[in-house]
Amino acid sequence: MRKIRSRIGICSVVLALFLAGILYLMNAYRRNASDWFLTSYNRHLYSSDYVLLTGTVVDRNGVTLSYVSDGTRLYNGDADIRKATLHVVGDPYNKIGTSTLATMRNDLVSFSAMQGIASVDEAGNTVVLTLDAKLTAAAYRALDGKNGTVCLYNYQTGEILAIVSTPTYDPMNIPEDLEDNRDYSGAYLNRFFSTTATPGSVMKPVILQAALETMQASDWDPAQTGPLADSIFNCKGTISFADGYVNCPKVHGKQSLTETLANSCNCAYASLAVTLGGETVSEFIQKCGLTKSYRVGNISTARGTFEITGIADYRLGYAGVGLYHDQVNPCSLLVYYGAIAGGGKAAVPNTVLEVRDSSGKTLRKPEAVMSDKLMEASTAEYLRKALSEDVRLTYGKDRFPCNIAAKSGTVSQSSGASNCWFAGFTTDPDMPYAFVVYIEHGGSGSRAAGDVAAALLRELVK
Numbered sequence: 001m002r003k004i005r006s007r008i009g010i011c012s013v014v015l016a017l018f019l020a021g022i023l024y025l026m027n028a029y030r031r032n033a034s035d036w037f038l039t040s041y042n043r044h045l046y047s048s049d050y051v052l053l054t055g056t057v058v059d060r061n062g063v064t065l066s067y068v069s070d071g072t073r074l075y076n077g078d079a080d081i082r083k084a085t086l087h088v089v090g091d092p093y094n095k096i097g098t099s100t101l102a103t104m105r106n107d108l109v110s111f112s113a114m115q116g117i118a119s120v121d122e123a124g125n126t127v128v129l130t131l132d133a134k135l136t137a138a139a140y141r142a143l144d145g146k147n148g149t150v151c152l153y154n155y156q157t158g159e160i161l162a163i164v165s166t167p168t169y170d171p172m173n174i175p176e177d178l179e180d181n182r183d184y185s186g187a188y189l190n191r192f193f194s195t196t197a198t199p200g201s202v203m204k205p206v207i208l209q210a211a212l213e214t215m216q217a218s219d220w221d222p223a224q225t226g227p228l229a230d231s232i233f234n235c236k237g238t239i240s241f242a243d244g245y246v247n248c249p250k251v252h253g254k255q256s257l258t259e260t261l262a263n264s265c266n267c268a269y270a271s272l273a274v275t276l277g278g279e280t281v282s283e284f285i286q287k288c289g290l291t292k293s294y295r296v297g298n299i300s301t302a303r304g305t306f307e308i309t310g311i312a313d314y315r316l317g318y319a320g321v322g323l324y325h326d327q328v329n330p331c332s333l334l335v336y337y338g339a340i341a342g343g344g345k346a347a348v349p350n351t352v353l354e355v356r357d358s359s360g361k362t363l364r365k366p367e368a369v370m371s372d373k374l375m376e377a378s379t380a381e382y383l384r385k386a387l388s389e390d391v392r393l394t395y396g397k398d399r400f401p402c403n404i405a406a407k408s409g410t411v412s413q414s415s416g417a418s419n420c421w422f423a424g425f426t427t428d429p430d431m432p433y434a435f436v437v438y439i440e441h442g443g444s445g446s447r448a449a450g451d452v453a454a455a456l457l458r459e460l461v462k
């Protein structure tokens with residue numbers, strides 16, 4: 001009898017351990033099924049040859065940009081929209097590593113622990129992008145076949161409404177010579193997030209900020225008194241340093257500080273940079289976020305690089321006008337101009353509005369992330385007015401369909417036309433948008449890049 005009782009006891013313990021194990025397993029399955037399903041071992045269940053065979057991508061207005069039908073990944077019916085949105089949406093084979101299809105697989109695959117693999121269908125979850133497909137296609141057309149990048153975003157929310165990177169291609173008609181033709185070199189890179197380029201004069205507001213926040217008029221010219229904002233600079237067309245000189249395209253003569261920006265006077269900004277000194281210029285380039293990598297969804301932007309400290313005055317002067325070894329990332333430059341518009345801070349750009357399940361229920365909605373304080377509020381106000389004057393005096397207000405403040409940059413190239421920039425923001429109170437245009441071998445920043453910005457803004461105000 002005692003033996004039977006002892007065996008019942010052992011059986012009970014074994015049964016209890018067994019039931020506890022079952023419960024532990026069920027709980028672990030409930031918590032981790034989705035992660036287990038999405039491991040690379042199971043990739044064949046929702047993709048084929050790396051082509052994701054579930055999930056839909058739409059723009060902010062519900063325009064379908066990419067979807068799956070009959071086991072094939074397809075794209076929007078308009079070729080311009082397909083080419084314009086390629087770098088954010090993604091190519092079928094994941095060659096564009098920063099795209100939505102490449103970085104948001106786990107969001108696009110809809111998996112239910114209850115239904116298991118039967119829950120995976122072609123529609124999957126939907127990623128709603130912040131992009132406006134029509135606006136993005138207009139930006140693509142405005143580039144007119146040239147290589148570069150364009151972005152327009154809301155500096156209060158971070159929502160990118162338009163972003164284009166060229167060279168691009170049609171994901172529904174992938175060119176046979178895509179890998180070999182030099183015209184497609186860099187086509188897998190989203191230049192806005194992943195590249196840097198010489199900024200030229202779009203850097204001048206950074207030097208002006210550093211000067212406004214640290215200098216008095218007498219620091220620049222002992223004969224002058226009062227705040228730096230009241231100082232006068234006399235451009236003689238060239239400024240000499242011990243080891244070289246910096247030129248302006250013409251003699252600008254006597255100018256107010258605001259006019260030095262509108263005239264994009266190289267002599268003034270080389271002189272300011274040298275007066276500030278390498279340590280201070282370097283400190284402000286960092287403060288302005290130009291050496292920072294921003295986190296945009298699942299990707300990190302390229303850091304700008306500068307060689308500022310320990311260099312001779314002539315080189316520092318050149319760095320002060322955005323040349324020498326200065327390299328800036330378009331995204332960090334856009335955030336900087338957004339911060340001028342926003343009073344010192346701006347939202348970090350973002351391409352995702354939300355992720356929805358097949359019933360339309362919101363699964364995830366990224367929150368706006370603000371930049372650090374990139375400048376004092378008083379500096380932002382000064383730069384806003386100076387950049388508005390720049391448009392009035394230099395670029396022409398009539399070229400743009402709304403009030404803007406902006407700065408152009410033109411960087412001469414030894415071969416072909418100059419690389420060029422146009423960066424700025426709208427100043428109408430109900431339009432919190434900042435923009436950046438960069439064109440390789442585009443020509444004049446104020447003309448070529450300014451025209452692309454004007455075309456983009458015309459489509460925006462429609």
Ligand SMILES: [Zn+2]
Nearest residue numbers: 235248252265
């Ligand atoms: Zn000058």
